[in-house]
Amino acid sequence: MKTIFFLLVMGMGVTGCNGWHKYSDSDNKIINKIPRRSGLQEIDTLWVSQNDTAVFRSEELIQRYPDRNARLGLRYELRNPQDGIYYFIYNDKQQLVQEGKYTAQYIYEGITYGGNFYNTKRYFYKKNGRLISVHYQEDGRNFKLEQFAKDGQLTKITYFNKKTGEKEKIEIYKNKKLKETRIYTAFKTYRTVKSF
Incomplete structure (x- = not known):
């Protein structure tokens, strides 16, 4: 009787671990x-x-x-x-x-x-799985947006004013080096600072 009970418990344990699950x-x-x-x-x-x-x-x-x-x-x-x-x-x-x-x-x-x-x-991807951009928030407000090229290199960083949400400056990169910085003075008005 003890062996039948032991086999019954073992059988239920095995099927409980391997079977009875749809997915x-x-x-x-x-x-x-x-x-x-x-x-x-x-x-x-x-x-x-x-x-x-x-x-x-x-x-x-x-x-x-x-x-x-x-x-x-x-x-x-x-x-x-x-x-x-x-x-x-x-x-x-x-x-x-x-x-x-x-x-x-x-x-x-x-x-x-x-x-x-x-x-x-927050990370955003294309349908093929390539990383497009990384969006940063501080204090619940937009702070920074990093954008990447097809080869995964950083191409642009956009900084936002946390109070107004408008662009403060954009850093443009080429071959992993800072190429220029655009500092915004108004909505579509900016001055460019070239990097050497």
Whole structure:
């Protein structure tokens, strides 16, 4: 009787581990959680996938632009964000799309804002997987935009005024060297400083 019970338990354990699953969702789960040093303090870090339904809620929407046809897009919302955690967020192609610290309450110039990512980097790719640009935000405002060429070299850095959102200056690079800097004095008016 004991051997039958033992075989029955072993059989259920083996089929429970190998069978009874329609699909494996292991690629879409949290990859790792480690401490990350930022200055003098340690910050917990999470690597997550946008396709992990336990972490993100996705909804389809129609994106409309004035210069082209409307197209279908996806919007992702973090389900249960953890305050003070630094997130690395990947898409379904395992490309890093965003990194930043989630803050439940953020105070900027005396105004308290609700939970969100306020100091982040967002990565944008072409359909072939090539990195196009990296968009930086500080205090929830546009700060800097780095653009890359087909060979992966940095071509341009645009700096924005955090209060107005307008361009302050553009640094243009050629062959990994600063070629010129355009300093904006008005909306489309700038002066050029050549680099030697």
